[in-house]
Amino acid sequence: MGTKAFVRESTGLVREYGAKEFLLFASAAVFALVFTTTQFAWFYGNTLGANLPISLLAASIPFIILMVAYTAMGIMMPRSASDYVWVSRVFHPAVGFTWSLVYMFSVFYVAYVGGVFAFSYAFSTALTVLGLVTNSTYLTNLGNFLGGSLGSFYLAILFTVIFGVFAVFGSRLIKALLFVSWGFAIAGIALMWYVLATSNPALFASKWNTLLASLGNGASYQALYNSNLSSFPGVASGASAIIGALPLASLFLLGGNYVNAAAGELKNVKRSLPFALLLSLFFGILYWSVTAALTLRAVGASWITVVGHGWDSNPNGYGLPIPPSQPLMLAVISYPNTALTDAVLFTYLAGSVATMFTYFWLSTKYFFAWSFDHLIPEKFADVSQRFHTPYMATIAVVVIGVLVSALYALLGWSTAFTLGTVIWDIAFVVPGLAVMLFPWIRKDIYENAPGWVAKKMAGIPVISLIGVLTALLFAWLGYIAYTDPTITTPTTMSFEVAAALVVFGLVVYFASSSYHRRRGLDLQLAFKQIPPE
Numbered sequence: 245m246g247t248k249a250f251v252r253e254s255t256g257l258v259r260e261y262g263a264k265e266f267l268l269f270a271s272a273a274v275f276a277l278v279f280t281t282t283q284f285a286w287f288y289g290n291t292l293g294a295n296l297p298i299s300l301l302a303a304s305i306p307f308i309i310l311m312v313a314y315t316a317m318g319i320m321m322p323r324s325a326s327d328y329v330w331v332s333r334v335f336h337p338a339v340g341f342t343w344s345l346v347y348m349f350s351v352f353y354v355a356y357v358g359g360v361f362a363f364s365y366a367f368s369t370a371l372t373v374l375g376l377v378t379n380s381t382y383l384t385n386l387g388n389f390l391g392g393s394l395g396s397f398y399l400a401i402l403f404t405v406i407f408g409v410f411a412v413f414g415s416r417l418i419k420a421l422l423f424v425s426w427g428f429a430i431a432g433i434a435l436m437w438y439v440l441a442t443s444n445p446a447l448f449a450s451k452w453n454t455l456l457a458s459l460g461n462g463a464s465y466q467a468l469y470n471s472n473l474s475s476f477p478g479v480a481s482g483a484s485a486i487i488g489a490l491p492l493a494s495l496f497l498l499g500g501n502y503v504n505a506a507a508g509e510l511k512n513v514k515r516s517l518p519f520a521l522l523l524s525l526f527f528g529i530l531y532w533s534v535t536a537a538l539t540l541r542a543v544g545a546s547w548i549t550v551v552g553h554g555w556d557s558n559p560n561g562y563g564l565p566i567p568p569s570q571p572l573m574l575a576v577i578s579y580p581n582t583a584l585t586d587a588v589l590f591t592y593l594a595g596s597v598a599t600m601f602t603y604f605w606l607s608t609k610y611f612f613a614w615s616f617d618h619l620i621p622e623k624f625a626d627v628s629q630r631f632h633t634p635y636m637a638t639i640a641v642v643v644i645g646v647l648v649s650a651l652y653a654l655l656g657w658s659t660a661f662t663l664g665t666v667i668w669d670i671a672f673v674v675p676g677l678a679v680m681l682f683p684w685i686r687k688d689i690y691e692n693a694p695g696w697v698a699k700k701m702a703g704i705p706v707i708s709l710i711g712v713l714t715a716l717l718f719a720w721l722g723y724i725a726y727t728d729p730t731i732t733t734p735t736t737m738s739f740e741v742a743a744a745l746v747v748f749g750l751v752v753y754f755a756s757s758s759y760h761r762r763r764g765l766d767l768q769l770a771f772k773q774i775p776p777e
């Protein structure tokens with residue numbers, strides 16, 4: 245008897261999440277307190293002071309189109325890892341699997357593991373600052389340890405295991421984590437904006453010199469600026485600066501569409517998905533623009549640009565033993581009010597947990613979908629009857645999380661930098677082309693699509709126009725990033741990692757195809773069908 249096209253007649257997953265939860269998931273993916281840890285020193289230092297809000301507005305054009313494309317396909321195919329499902333059904337299952345493997349790994353490496361390491365830096369800064377304020381050598385040393393690769397790796401293991409437990413035990417626990425962490429995030433954002441609004445460069449310099457006096461004269465506000473000014477090439481300006489900054493600005497907006505991975509568990513997809521995707525993008529632009537403007541006003545635009553460039557160019561020799569991070573600057577501004585410092589740093593950390601969990605949890609959906617399609621062992625599609633969660637896929641992501649964290653500790657941020665600005669952008673070319681071709685290749689689904697999704701303009705399907713724009717715009721962003729030496733020059737093994745994943749994906753697909761053909765299942769024929777709900 246031949247093998248069934250899918251593991252079983254239904255996924256076993258339940259639509260337990262509404263528009264509100266998906267908006268919080270999508271927003272957590274686009275913006276978070278933890279993402280500000282070194283983001284401003286990194287952006288302004290690399291772009292030589294480009295205007296971030298204008299860059300974000302320019303970058304929002306391809307992202308709005310991307311969100312519309314993902315909305316359309318999510319509505320027509322509301323399944324786990326829906327982008328993998330539609331790419332594999334439009335092109336070829338080998339293309340769908342290999343593309344989704346590279347895409348999922350890039351997002352997981354940059355956003356989840358990179359987010360945990362950023363959290364570790366933020367935690368390290370909090371402990372170091374508390375150690376300086378209280379003259380506690382223990383806290384300072386603990387902060388230094390967590391700021392290193394080994395300490396960050398240990399923290400990544402801890403978070404990965406804890407998140408695995410939450411993901412296995414179902415929606416009630418997941419919703420509790422989501423709402424509690426977002427409660428702290430809202431308080432943390434309000435506190436951060438308040439603290440930044442109370443500062444100016446002169447006041448910041450005075451507090452900086454007082455708090456960091458123990459690090460020596462070279463760590464003073466002016467000395468740090470002067471020591472890095474000699475290697476600073478000058479402030480960038482004009483349209484060329486905005487265009488050059490687009491790949492870096494796009495990194496601020498990436499992630500919201502990743503919630504499509506859980507579309508199979510979303511109630512009322514037709515209304516909830518566009519609500520979550522588009523509103524999270526709007527909130528992300530607002531959050532980053534306001535936070536950037538307040539930060540520059542508080543610490544000095546020239547200072548953060550010059551010092552950020554020095555840190556970007558030489559992290560270990562720019563003048564401080566720790567990065568010029570947002571938690572450090574917030575602690576300096578709130579000094580000597582220890583209660584305010586504690587509140588700012590605690591809400592900053594607690595409010596960032598939802599973001600890290602979101603990227604961990606959504607990644608499990610790809611393992612589940614691959615398994616459900618027989619591409620990897622069927623065991624990974626097992627679902628808990630009590631909690632309706634893919635527990636084996638979750639365990640797999642826990643293991644992958646530990647291994648990838650070790651890889652991150654070894655290769656560092658430079659690899660994540662390129663994966664995030666080049667590979668992540670270029671990855672959207674493939675689903676964009678799939679959306680473009682969908683109305684012709686999958687007429688059976690397109691002709692029954694609801695509302696605007698089935699509309700045509702001058703005889704051409706609207707989603708095809710959206711698809712080709714998505715592909716062209718993100719290919720352009722990827723090209724700008726690839727040709728920028730500040731992005732590709734410091735890279736360690738990122739393109740080699742991506743190439744290895746492509747080879748691995750093709751090997752896995754054809755090995756699986758050969759195995760199942762011997763058992764009576766032609767995977768290509770099975771992929772003509774859409775997975776059941």
